[in-house]
Amino acid sequence: MAEYKEITTSLGLVVPRYSPGEGIGAFTETANAPFSGNIYDNTANKLGSVTVDGHTYEAYHGRYNQSPTLWLLKDGVQYYESYLNVISTWSGFWCDIVSGVATVYWITCPSPSDPQVYTFPLPPGYSAGNPFEARKIVDGISEADLDTASWDKSPTTNFDDFDNTDPRGGEYADTDPFNQTDVMTLDSLPNPESIMNMSYSSFIGTYAMTATELQSVGDRIFSTNIWDQILNKLQGINGFNDCILSAVQIPVAVANVTSGVAFRVGGVEVTGSSVSKTTTRYIWRDMGAITLKEVWGSARDYTDTSVSIFLPYVGMKEIDTDIAVNATMTLRAYIDIWTGDVLYLMHTSNAGRQQYYRQEHVSYRWSGNCGKQVQLGRVDNSTQLLGVLGAVAGVAVAGAGAAHALGVAGASKAALASSEAGIAAMKAGAKTALISGAVPAVTTGFRPIVQSSGGIAGSVGAMDYQKAYLVVKRAVPQYPNNWREKIGAPRYQTFAIEDLQGYTLFSDVKLDNMGIAVKEEVEELKRLLTTEGVIL
Amino acid sequence: MAEIYLYNNHEDPIVADKFLAGLGSTSGEFRATVDVLRPTFTIKSETDNASANYCELPDFGRYYYITGRRKLTTGLTELSLYCDVRKTFLTQLRGNFGIVERQERNYDMYLNDDKIPTGARKTVSIYTFSDTPFTGGNDNRVIMRVLGG
Numbered sequence: 001m002a003e004y005k006e007i008t009t010s011l012g013l014v015v016p017r018y019s020p021g022e023g024i025g026a027f028t029e030t031a032n033a034p035f036s037g038n039i040y041d042n043t044a045n046k047l048g049s050v051t052v053d054g055h056t057y058e059a060y061h062g063r064y065n066q067s068p069t070l071w072l073l074k075d076g077v078q079y080y081e082s083y084l085n086v087i088s089t090w091s092g093f094w095c096d097i098v099s100g101v102a103t104v105y106w107i108t109c110p111s112p113s114d115p116q117v118y119t120f121p122l123p124p125g126y127s128a129g130n131p132f133e134a135r136k137i138v139d140g141i142s143e144a145d146l147d148t149a150s151w152d153k154s155p156t157t158n159f160d161d162f163d164n165t166d167p168r169g170g171e172y173a174d175t176d177p178f179n180q181t182d183v184m185t186l187d188s189l190p191n192p193e194s195i196m197n198m199s200y201s202s203f204i205g206t207y208a209m210t211a212t213e214l215q216s217v218g219d220r221i222f223s224t225n226i227w228d229q230i231l232n233k234l235q236g237i238n239g240f241n242d243c244i245l246s247a248v249q250i251p252v253a254v255a256n257v258t259s260g261v262a263f264r265v266g267g268v269e270v271t272g273s274s275v276s277k278t279t280t281r282y283i284w285r286d287m288g289a290i291t292l293k294e295v296w297g298s299a300r301d302y303t304d305t306s307v308s309i310f311l312p313y314v315g316m317k318e319i320d321t322d323i324a325v326n327a328t329m330t331l332r333a334y335i336d337i338w339t340g341d342v343l344y345l346m347h348t349s350n351a352g353r354q355q356y357y358r359q360e361h362v363s364y365r366w367s368g369n370c371g372k373q374v375q376l377g378r379v380d381n382s383t384q385l386l387g388v389l390g391a392v393a394g395v396a397v398a399g400a401g402a403a404h405a406l407g408v409a410g411a412s413k414a415a416l417a418s419s420e421a422g423i424a425a426m427k428a429g430a431k432t433a434l435i436s437g438a439v440p441a442v443t444t445g446f447r448p449i450v451q452s453s454g455g456i457a458g459s460v461g462a463m464d465y466q467k468a469y470l471v472v473k474r475a476v477p478q479y480p481n482n483w484r485e486k487i488g489a490p491r492y493q494t495f496a497i498e499d500l501q502g503y504t505l506f507s508d509v510k511l512d513n514m515g516i517a518v519k520e521e522v523e524e525l526k527r528l529l530t531t532e533g534v535i536l
Numbered sequence: 537m538a539e540i541y542l543y544n545n546h547e548d549p550i551v552a553d554k555f556l557a558g559l560g561s562t563s564g565e566f567r568a569t570v571d572v573l574r575p576t577f578t579i580k581s582e583t584d585n586a587s588a589n590y591c592e593l594p595d596f597g598r599y600y601y602i603t604g605r606r607k608l609t610t611g612l613t614e615l616s617l618y619c620d621v622r623k624t625f626l627t628q629l630r631g632n633f634g635i636v637e638r639q640e641r642n643y644d645m646y647l648n649d650d651k652i653p654t655g656a657r658k659t660v661s662i663y664t665f666s667d668t669p670f671t672g673g674n675d676n677r678v679i680m681r682v683l684g685g
Binding site: 203204205206207208209210211214243244245246247248249250251252253254263264265266267268276278283284285286287288289290292296297298299300302303304312313331333335337338370371374462466467468469470471472473474475476477478479483484485487488489490491492493494495496497498500501502503504505506507508509510511512513514515516517518520521524525528529530532533534535536 | 548550551552553572573597619621622624625627628629630631632633634635636637638639640641642643644645646647648649651652653654655657658659660661662663664665666667668669670671672674675676677678679680681682683684685
């Protein structure tokens with residue numbers, strides 16, 4: 001697998017070993033740059049020479065198939081070439097602008113710990129432009145840049161110009177270069193607080209309670225002290241469920257929290273309570289960035305690769321490799337704490353493919369919910385309390401021998417007096433009865449009515465990972481040794497055959513001026529060139 | 537009589553500009569009707585060289601593979617030839633243009649290559665995002681919205 005390294009050379013240069021799209025320097029050929037067809041023989045194109053271990057290395061510049069090219073000859077024989085790529089193992093060309101002079105660095109590495117750098121200044125006429133990249137050979141594979149020549153120019157508007165290989169959109173063709181300044185960054189997204197800016201603070205209160213705070217409120221509201229219960233009833237706190245709009249547990253840290261606030265519900269302050277309150281509805285958090293580099297430097301990185309992402313409280317989602325590969329993906333989560341809704345935004349910046357996509361854009365968004373509904377319990381003690389009062393009076397009267405219900409017309413003072421004594425006696429007795437439940441008259445009607453509002457929604461996401469991650473599946477291509485010498489690599493472009501070297505298979509070839517060749521021979525040659533190929 | 541130059545060729549037929557080891561020349565005659573692409577040529581057996589698998593016929597201006605060798609009873613050897621159109625017309629070929637489908641040096645790795653297979657077993661890599669807002673624990677909050685709160 002290709003890997004990226006940086007080394008510091010003996011000359012103190014920090015140079016990349018493998019830097020797709022990140023060459024340390026750049027140059028391009030201007031209209032006046034000197035070059036000639038057969039550059040090996042033209043000493044005017046020679047950049048310099050150096051002798052290493054008894055071998056003479058000479059660097060030449062020129063043009064190879066319309067591309068600025070550098071060659072390195074070893075003892076007069078072509079050794080390395082670099083036009084769109086560098087063919088070498090731990091060696092290669094870089095170009096940089098040093099003190100205003102475009103300079104070629106040839107670096108060779110006989111062993112990983114012994115890098116050597118030689119420099120050749122370029123002649124005038126070269127300026128900053130297309131980057132050269134140094135790439136490592138892995139198992140006989142070298143990588144080539146994407147041929148962007150046809151995309152560098154604006155498309156023609158002449159739809160009938162079939163010889164023009166540029167995109168042809170007719171008279172309505174978009175001939176403007178795409179606007180690289182129109183980027184979509186995460187920071188340019190509007191603040192949802194401003195979008196949904198409306199203060200409810202005088203009408204609705206939002207409490208962000210910790211477990212301890214919630215427990216303390218519960219203890220106060222659902223106090224076992226009967227007098228606290230009576231107080232709550234009188235204050236109307238017992239019916240507070242009607243004033244609760246929602247209660248959601250969220251596993252995130254909430255911002256803008258004010259602690260030590262008394263809990264109020266329905267306009268009534270629960271005395272003795274101390275909770276936290278917040279005015280923020282939306283929070284967001286950057287979850288980090290991942291740069292997914294190409295591995296093979298080929299179409300396999302896109303066609304035989306699958307990328308999926310796991311998002312907490314959402315699950316697994318697929319991502320288009322055209323967007324994900326060779327891009328930096330930044331994930332951000334927005335959370336609505338009122339509901340627990342989560343919105344993930346994935347921002348991508350394609351470092352190596354800028355001419356095809358906007359430089360930066362938010363390419364994906366997914367939503368889920370991290371909230372867990374909190375079950376609220378409402379205990380209606382009103383019937384129970386009335387039962388207590390009535391039972392106390394009834395038992396007392398019964399205890400006195402004659403049952404006289406309170407409030408019955410004609411109840412005698414004696415009955416009342418006995419009731420009072422009975423009440424005092426039954427206070428203790430009633431409590432005992434409530435505890436033991438032995439007195440049916442007391443327990444009947446004491447059945448607490450518990451209502452719950454909101455079921456336990458329970459987020460299954462809480463049972464899964466809480467960090468997002470990418471799963472990248474890559475197929476492993478089987479490259480035989482020296483495969484390009486035997487079968488070549490894909491290309492679909494018209495070339496002058498005289499400019500080609502090595503194995504070549506043609507898709508189509510038009511053979512003119514074939515001298516004495518007869519028709520059968522021309523057809524035979526054409527057949528061979530398009531089926532078996534030729535080594536030129 | 538026509539001259540024939542005999543060679544030994546050890547290079548793949550796909551190579552255009554072959555390196556040929558010369559084995560001398562001899563003369564012979566064409567047999568009957570001559571097919572420029574597939575001629576047969578008769579030479580004296582004593583002048584034949586068994587190592588020859590390639591030849592040039594200057595009169596035809598062509599290079600040929602020797603595809604067959606028959607010993608005739610009259611002390612003659614008949615050579616069956618097949619024109620090597622790649623080498624014969626290499627100069628003319630270089631003056632033309634073609635749409636290249638595959639090339640050894642000038643290629644685009646980002647075009648799909650159906651000649652390179654991939655294994656069934658894939659590599660699976662996991663990349664984890666470094667941060668998360670879902671910290672739970674002490675950060676757990678119950679967000680309670682109340683009327684008159």
